[in-house]
Amino acid sequence: MFDIESALEQEISNKAQNRPTVIFVEAMDPRVLEAVFHLSRYVRPVLLAPEKEIRFITKTHLRHIDENRVNFVLAESVCLRVKDQTELLAEFAKAALEIGDPLVAGMDLEQATLKMAEPAVFGVMATRLGHADMVVGGATHEPRDFIRPALRLLANRDVLCEAGVFVLPDKTSEQMFPHNIAVFGDVAVNASMTPETLAEVAVGTCCIARDVIPEHILPRIHGAIVSYSNRGSDDGPSPELVREAMKLVPERLAQRVAKQPRYGTIDITGEIKVSVALSSRSAAYYSNGDPDDPNDPASVIICPNLDMGNLMYHLHGVWYPDAKKFAVLFGVASRVVDLAMDTNTEDIRLAVKATTLRLLSMGWEKTPLDTFFPLHKILAINPGSTSTKIAVYENDVELFTKEIQHDASEIAPFEGQPITSQFRFRKDTVLAALAERGLEPGDMSAIAARGGLIYPIPHGTYWIDELMLADLKACVMGQHASNLGALIAAELVHNSNIPAFIVDPPTVDEVLERVRITGVKRIRRRVISHALNQIATAHRFAADNETFYDQINVVVAHMGGGISIGAHKRGHYIDVNDGLDGEGPFSPQRSGSLPVGQLIDLCFSGQLSEAEIRKLNLGRGGLIDLLGTTDLREVEDRISKGDQWAKDVFEAMCYQISKAITALLPAFDGEPIDKVLLTGGMARSQALVDSITKLVSALGCGVAVYPGENEMIALVKGALRVLNKREQARDYASLRP
Secondary structure, eight states, X not given: OOOHHHHHHHHXXXXXXXXXXXXXXXXXXXXXXXXXXXXXXXXXXXXXXXXXXXXXXHXXXXXXXXXXXXXXXXXXXXXXOGGGOHHHHHHHHHHHHHHTOGGGTTOOXXXXXXXXXXXXXXXXXXXXXXXXXXXXXXXXXXXTTTHHHHHHHHOOSSOOEEEEEEEOOTXXXXXXXXXXXXXXXXXXTOSSOOHHHHHHHHHHHHHHHHHXXXXXXXXXXXXXEEEOOSSOTTSSOOHHHHHHHHHHHHHHHHHHHHHOGGGGGEEEEEXXXXXXXXXXXXXXXXXXXXXXXTTXXXXXXXXXXXXXXXXXXXXXXXXXXXXXEEEEEESSTTOEEEOOTTOOHHHHHHHHHHHHHHHHHTTOOSOSOOSSSOOOEEEEEEEOSSEEEEEEEETTEEEEEEEEEOOHHHHGGGTTSOGGGGHHHHHHHHHHHHHHTTOOGGGOSEEEEEOOSOSOBOSSEEEOOHXXXXXXXXXXXXXXXXXXXXXXXXXXXXXXSOOEEEXXXXXXXOOOHHHHBOSSTTOBOOOOOOHHHHHHHHHHHHHHTTSOGGGOXXXXXXXXXXXXXXXXXTTEEEEEOOTTTTOSSOOSSBOOSOOHHHHHHHHTSSSSOHHHHHHHHBTSOTHHHHTSOOOHHHHHHHHHTTOHHHHHHHHHHHHHHHHHHHTTGGGGTTOOOOEEXXXXXXXXXXXXXXXXXXHTGGGSSOEEEEEBOOHHHHHHHHHHHHHTTSSOOBOHHHHOO
């Protein structure tokens, strides 16, 4: 059975940079509420009911839903009591009166305001005026109370239709429909049937089918128009009316293809009898107009009569109770989801996801107004040794990113001086990059800077305070360009109310004493790692599974120029190798852990100076010493050409990474690991991912891949968690040792 839900989710993920705002007007209906608890990855829900009442419904009717999921989704949602939204109600009432909507005919402003307080009306008007992108209702409302006002206020075409999509179970003979996928289109609320209307309905229904069914499943969308009366349009379209409509179809379809080339895979035929639409002989008669080609049947049946459309939809629902089914409206710019009163949770999920996909396919980018989910503009600053990277995000959508490279002549004046001597030069670089975009620090809601080498602290987002700045200027934990991040951010917000943060600096340290103790009393293991991307990746995995960082157990392998492999146990970063000093697996630039005796021999052999040994450990070790390159793509190319040594080195690196991952199993004290997460630039190598996945498979938890460094979005996400009140910013002074 074709997994339509996974296909919709994949397509949404491929297209979406942002999530549309969707109002659920029947938030107290358990079916709707359960669907919402599985939709927050794809939409931003607005639930028209107080959170307290929603939680009561959840506890009494939806006890099977995990409490962590409920908490997560409600944290991602807005719950509101409509009657308390006085400003919006007044705005909606005034707009309805100006529009002349029949809902408020003969009413004064006060009466119209009361009318707007009905959840269905509120949701429709909020969508009409740009406060939301989509409204979902109909499960408990009569047509006159939801769908008719919605169509009247949100339609963007004169002709409307509704497509019912069915994915039938495997036991169904595919002679009926290709891949057991059937789409039924009806005329919805169109007042009369004309050739023009029928042509629009036929093309619209097929466009819906093309939008929601991947081309690799149905390479072509074949539609067939049913005719079942010879007496004219009173009882249904006559063959003559269907023929007239078919004359118009090519032009209507060509107009769509000109805007969306994917619609070029649509074919439509006409004059199919209703008896055929209900029989297994359909394959022979729907074959793109060729009854002799039973291998190419139609999948879209256009029913140009509301009663027949309903009949086809409900018959197949009864015949195939295990079918996946949902309805999608055409002619409303994907702003309305109309639920049947006998809907179930799965139907709702599918309908919302399908409509969301169509909305994204139309080029939707963001909600016009940020009423329910305020937009925060965040500046992220990430200083590196020879570059300064900045990015500006609107919530978690990137507006722009720029990496400013500093050539040797720019850095030369600062050689031999503390890293802080570059502060003003780097700050001016950031200001100039913003000015190029017509921006300045005062345009921001917050600034998030890469954390430097400060004293060890727990993970989190920290206010930049005077003590932190003093420690960075003093380089208390060492010299590094990242020390400049907080200094620049603090200067940019000076004398303003704009908050400045650092997020998960490299010195995040939450390990237990058992991790620090070594076999030499004078040596204690220290913790410096890629904490920013480590913790951000764990947060991302948690969000993808609609839960929180403090509810998961994961091992994260950050694989870049250096490799750090960390254990994250229910919101704590409890163990990790010292990635800065090269402890752990060897990497493109670092030697990794070495046999101690041989290292001692090398140190006292006189062959290498101390500086050369340090360089071999950090900068000239790993792949660069073994193969003369840090580029994993080059290594794979050499392997493909038969280089056995390159193959041996690659396999050794995969083995060492996998061994370090599995070695963290005791860190969880017997609790199961939810997932191994692979991240960093090296995670783009499919060969590396495949090898590690195989080698750690005995853990039984599987592997998820999040390639890239992801530092800029990690900084932004940390600031957003504070701005959206999902966590509190931490105070460095109170947590500094």
